[in-house]
Amino acid sequence: MTVTKSNLTLQQLSVSDIARLVKGELIGEGGLLVSGFSGIKEAKQNELTFLSNPKYEPLLRDTQAGVILVPRQISCPGKTLIRVDNPSLSFTQVVNYVLKGAPDYKPQGIHPTAVIASGAKLAPGVAIGAHTIIEAGAVIASGCVIYANCYVGHDTDLGENCLIYPQVVLREKVSLGRRVIIHSGSVIGSDGYGYVTVDGKHMKIPQVGSVLIEDDVEIGANVTIDRARFDKTIIGEGTKIDNLVQIGHNVIIGKHCLIIAQTGIAGSTKIGDHVILAAQAGIAGHLEIGDGAVVGAKSGVNHSIKPGEQVFGYPAQPIKDAFRTNAHIHRLDKYVELIKDLKKRIEVLEKQ
């Protein structure tokens, strides 16, 4: 059960290794080498997954996973199981164990080419990469790691243990909570898109608000999050944003949402907690998307969505209606033939 630091391909843990690590009861063979982790639906034959809630037992029978962490009472003949008290907690434990063994490429200390304004406050031990710029008034809490070529604007503050990859721009007055991760090329706090048209010319409305990113948010690469006009654009705790997402000014996103790649959210829209916006979705401005709502990939939402509602298509409909609509659309050929046939038969009847 060695994990070398010299190589990105982690040495594999065996099923027995994992059972020992989580102090679980192994049901099945312990020899299989596990090389990855996944959710129960996507897990492959050499991967570890977990089942927390006994009501999803059918997923257990269907999973391809090589080994599954399950609650104490669960059985599933033919599957390799590790029974534990709290499967999700044990899963976290294994992932963290392996992560600890992953090679660490982070910068350490403050690189001599970094430009730290005299008015910036850095906690002891923070790491700042080469050529990164920290402006006056910025506050960087302990445990933060900021890679090379980043820009941290005036009066911007980072909570503990943030991880900022190369070439991220945090404009002035942006606030990050703790453990926020931002990937390369993302821009936080650019001006919102706001103009008033006077005699056919677009006059810029000042965008002097800010952006608040709460704890445990992760933001992908080349994302853009605009600052509010006067208030705050907010990304709620634990929300995960994929690459190339656009978030307009004054948008408020709740906690633990998933915003998948290339989605756009227009200004002043409010997204609830635990919302999922699938890839390339578009949400118009000034709407409310309720807690737990799900918007399908490439859907376009131009009206508010109730909590828990699942919508799809453009304009987005409840998912069942959308699927029925799509089915009809794909059968239009038949319907058109049927109408033409009916027309002929009516003509025959009319002649009689």
Add this chain to the structure above:
Amino acid sequence: MTVTKSNLTLQQLSVSDIARLVKGELIGEGGLLVSGFSGIKEAKQNELTFLSNPKYEPLLRDTQAGVILVPRQISCPGKTLIRVDNPSLSFTQVVNYVLKGAPDYKPQGIHPTAVIASGAKLAPGVAIGAHTIIEAGAVIASGCVIYANCYVGHDTDLGENCLIYPQVVLREKVSLGRRVIIHSGSVIGSDGYGYVTVDGKHMKIPQVGSVLIEDDVEIGANVTIDRARFDKTIIGEGTKIDNLVQIGHNVIIGKHCLIIAQTGIAGSTKIGDHVILAAQAGIAGHLEIGDGAVVGAKSGVNHSIKPGEQVFGYPAQPIKDAFRTNAHIHRLDKYVELIKDLKKRIEVLEKQ
């Protein structure tokens, strides 16, 4: 009526303050504190807006705005008005007044870590941030501010008073007019996507043209504008481009257009003046979009559009047709039931 520079939240002006500033006649109470500006449709209770043209008076009755700048002759019982000779001019005056008071985070002077090639020409007083690179042959006119970590390529020139945020790339031979604003992460002058396929392999066609950005253009964050193959990609005066927009090689965009987030325009398409392309729209290559045309959000345009035409959907249709089509689509269920019912009734008639 003090506006401190130390805080991004502007101190509020009262309605009386504003009336005094624009030398207008106040109709209503002067005590309300105004904290923002908006168009007349979106303005909130503590915001200032304006009405220029008396023919839009119904908007005045419906607006939520706390105070409205109006032409001298206008009345609207129950609304707080400030009567002036030229409402849009007065509005501009107030916005500019407040902007002047906003905190100023811009770099000043030339940072010692900036790399300025000996062959670059900088007007006296321009500001260049830390680690920004200005290549030989670049010309930076007076009043320009270039933030940190930017790249200004060979023979690229910037007109007076341009504002370039951190980590913008202006490749070689790009031309900016006056007062151009470019937000972080945008790339101007990357190679156009041009290949000729020879025996199944894609051979690169040289992209040795350039990009011309005219006066008063604003470009959002992480936008990409490709250089022309041999000529110029052009963005016309006063056009405003939102985040994550893609503009292909040899595209020509007219004056005072609005190009909203995540829209893409393929190579060699010509966009007229005062055109609006809503978010996530796609315009195919080699088309002409007439002056004043409007393309709806997420629409896909694969044919040229006449001046003033409003289109929607994919493939895009005139907006009325598109709405009617959508209405039919959402009623397909009913139509299908109706057809089935008609079929049965015909069968009954046929048996008689």
Add this chain to the structure above:
Amino acid sequence: MTVTKSNLTLQQLSVSDIARLVKGELIGEGGLLVSGFSGIKEAKQNELTFLSNPKYEPLLRDTQAGVILVPRQISCPGKTLIRVDNPSLSFTQVVNYVLKGAPDYKPQGIHPTAVIASGAKLAPGVAIGAHTIIEAGAVIASGCVIYANCYVGHDTDLGENCLIYPQVVLREKVSLGRRVIIHSGSVIGSDGYGYVTVDGKHMKIPQVGSVLIEDDVEIGANVTIDRARFDKTIIGEGTKIDNLVQIGHNVIIGKHCLIIAQTGIAGSTKIGDHVILAAQAGIAGHLEIGDGAVVGAKSGVNHSIKPGEQVFGYPAQPIKDAFRTNAHIHRLDKYVELIKDLKKRIEVLEKQ
């Protein structure tokens, strides 16, 4: 036939110049000045193109090109032809000749402000621009040019003659083949978007795989390519990727594909060779797109596609079905009127 280096607008070659350069037989006038190159369908009156395969002769009659390189036996009255043994090879020769004459703005040598870790290996003669960072373990082969403000992570290696424009991020353990071109703002090797949801919170799955970019790939501006979870995200030889494209973790793209702007490919999908994904397309995860398949612009693909299949729409259908479906949709108005008419006629019949 002079091509000056001082100006991006290449001096034009005459048709005779080109005939002499490729040692071809000129049929027609030699005086026309040629100012560009294009494919046979798009070429303009002052451009050079070529026809390789005699079976496409009808294209020759229709082309606007000023002069066409053709196989020895070909005639086409009224067109200016240059007959050669291998037209595509000769075309390449002319393009390369002109490219050689284009002004060269590339950095030379290693800029003193570049930060090269002691553990990085650079072949003699590589060029590294100002403020670029090369981390320990990186390997840069001969002929590579890396512009200013780039980041090359630990253990990342570049094959011979790669060209990396300003502000590109190559995270750790990324591998580039030979002659790879990457445009500004692109991020290669950001973490894949992978979480397991435990009690409503999204727990990060480690993304410790890498990215492999094969020979002759070109990647546009502000593209994002995520590293694999444990294996490799792969971009096959000769594939050309346009601006603002998103490629998820563990995606495998084959050889000589064209991936047009703003397209997104979700995790673990496998794309064959010679595939074309038009602009703003979206491909769901865990699919297979067969060799030579074509996906239309803005299409959404949620099932695997067979080799050579052409699909369009969302959900994507075979292109013929999609066009027929679209035609029906645009005629819905007529169909609805017809149904209503039939209903009335049936009612008349029923009363009789």
